[in-house]
Amino acid sequence: MTEPKSVAVxxxxxxxxxxxxxxxxxNYEVTVFDRSQYDANGYDPASDDVQAASADHNKIFRAxxxxxxxxxxxxxxSRKAWVAEDEKRGFSERSNEGDDQRIFVNSGMLRIQPSDxxxxxxxxxxxxxxxxxxxDTQFVKSDPADCQRADKLGxxxxxxxxxxxxxxxxxxxAVLDSTAGFVRCSNACVHYQRVATDKxxxxxxxxxxxxxxxxxxxxxxxxxxxxxxxxxxxxxxxHDADVVVIAAGSFSTQILPELTxxxxxxxxxxxxxxxxxxxxxxxxxxxxxRFPVMTWKSVARDSSGKDTGSIYVLPRTPEGxxxxxxxxxxxxxxxxxxxxxxxxxxGKWSVxxxxxxxxxxxxxxxxxxxxxxxxxxxxxxxxxFFSTKLCWYTDSLDNSFVIDHVPTYAENSVFVxxxxxxxxxxxxxxxxxxxxxxxxKGDQSSSFMRExxxxxxxxxRRNGLEEGPGGPRDISQSKI
Numbered sequence: 001m002t003e004p005k006s007v008a009v010x011x012x013x014x015x016x017x018x019x020x021x022x023x024x025x026x027n028y029e030v031t032v033f034d035r036s037q038y039d040a041n042g043y044d045p046a047s048d049d050v051q052a053a054s055a056d057h058n059k060i061f062r063a064x065x066x067x068x069x070x071x072x073x074x075x076x077x078s079r080k081a082w083v084a085e086d087e088k089r090g091f092s093e094r095s096n097e098g099d100d101q102r103i104f105v106n107s108g109m110l111r112i113q114p115s116d117x118x119x120x121x122x123x124x125x126x127x128x129x130x131x132x133x134x135x136d137t138q139f140v141k142s143d144p145a146d147c148q149r150a151d152k153l154g155x156x157x158x159x160x161x162x163x164x165x166x167x168x169x170x171x172x173x174a175v176l177d178s179t180a181g182f183v184r185c186s187n188a189c190v191h192y193q194r195v196a197t198d199k200x201x202x203x204x205x206x207x208x209x210x211x212x213x214x215x216x217x218x219x220x221x222x223x224x225x226x227x228x229x230x231x232x233x234x235x236x237x238x239h240d241a242d243v244v245v246i247a248a249g250s251f252s253t254q255i256l257p258e259l260t261x262x263x264x265x266x267x268x269x270x271x272x273x274x275x276x277x278x279x280x281x282x283x284x285x286x287x288x289x290r291f292p293v294m295t296w297k298s299v300a301r302d303s304s305g306k307d308t309g310s311i312y313v314l315p316r317t318p319e320g321x322x323x324x325x326x327x328x329x330x331x332x333x334x335x336x337x338x339x340x341x342x343x344x345x346x347g348k349w350s351v352x353x354x355x356x357x358x359x360x361x362x363x364x365x366x367x368x369x370x371x372x373x374x375x376x377x378x379x380x381x382x383x384x385f386f387s388t389k390l391c392w393y394t395d396s397l398d399n400s401f402v403i404d405h406v407p408t409y410a411e412n413s414v415f416v417x418x419x420x421x422x423x424x425x426x427x428x429x430x431x432x433x434x435x436x437x438x439x440x441k442g443d444q445s446s447s448f449m450r451e452x453x454x455x456x457x458x459x460x461r462r463n464g465l466e467e468g469p470g471g472p473r474d475i476s477q478s479k480i
Contacts, residue, residue: 013054018432
């Protein structure tokens with residue numbers, strides 16, 4: 001590029017931060033807008049104005065993707081970048097517990113199967129790991145050779161035993177992934193927002209960053225199409241830009257209704273317990289040094305491939321929080337859509353609930369979390385939750401991100417970078433580099449993710465997006 005272009009990025013979460021940094025590295029003038037006051041609240045998930053999925057104590061890092069080897073490879077590219085970033089900050093990959101400043105923590109992840117044998121998806125994941133020469137990082141519980149290798153490498157104590165209820169003598173099969181762990185997500189956002197600022201990215205937060213509308217004019221180069229020339233914030237100020245990027249997570253459809261076919265806002269269910277530091281036994285047992293991330297599918301995928309049983313737990317945070325997440329059902333909240341919305345279901349679309357209504361979980365989520373606790377976290381069985389929260393994701397129609405120019409707008413003036421589908425946070429250090437290359441080069445992009453992230457209006461609506469109002473995920477149909 002001979003002339004720097006100006007880019008306005010709407011959203012200061014994982015996707016927006018990553019792309020802003022990558023574009024600034026390419027000499028673009030970048031301004032980021034977000035309605036949350038992240039400069040004041042430090043991406044604290046407990047703050048009153050914080051609703052984005054990016055603001056969270058921790059998110060799972062994994063490279064286990066079944067047949068989707070492109071995401072496996074992107075995850076390992078990102079892992080390398082996380083480790084390098086922590087080392088730059090003075091923390092090694094295997095730091096001791098006292099080094100709580102780490103952003104990436106390699107605690108390992110125990111993928112617990114729904115039965116006493118390996119499920120199909122697990123076999124596909126192991127096959128892909130073997131194909132990439134990484135099978136020795138995975139330890140199958142029932143494989144004596146794997147357990148012997150885990151013992152030699154210091155991972156054996158994290159291959160935990162859990163009895164299957166009502167099945168005497170049977171133990172859940174499991175695979176320990178020694179490459180996995182978690183990312184301290186809010187801390188990561190704070191760090192990368194600072195990196196972006198140091199590079200010259202400008203930020204508007206709160207009322208100054210709340211976007212009211214896009215500024216559109218008719219294009220002189222592409223007759224019949226509108227071109228976006230900037231945005232207007234709710235305080236009435238117009239900000240000009242050559243390209244406007246929508247990276248607003250579960251609020252993306254409300255800013256750009258053309259996304260409604262591609263994306264849907266849905267909520268995972270989170271609950272926490274809190275360990276008192278004085279309870280030395282529990283404090284040590286659930287530390288990242290002794291306790292892995294654990295994932296479990298309470299039931300196998302159904303005949304259509306739908307997952308209804310996913311649940312997970314992470315090691316305690318430095319503050320003592322043990323977070324459990326239920327994703328078997330991701331809840332939708334259907335409300336009447338604006339009249340000119342390009343795609344609706346019965347005139348409705350799913351949007352996040354108001355933040356004050358997000359602290360109560362639907363009954364099926366509470367039941368599933370309590371079932372999980374009774375089997376895998378026995379010390380907390382019968383203990384009231386410390387907190388509960390609905391976490392709003394941005395589901396795409398096929399679980400892959402949407403990162404592309406919007407073809408209905410002229411002159412490549414609108415770009416979308418969203419659709420994380422609950423698995424985007426782990427890619428923060430590298431996602432923006434791939435997205436920036438796509439923004440610059442389109443179909444000539446060298447990113448191996450180009451084909452998977454493109455605008456795809458002809459793809460069938462799956463991944464639950466086909467269910468619509470009144471479906472099994474509609475929160476209004478569930479008991480609270």
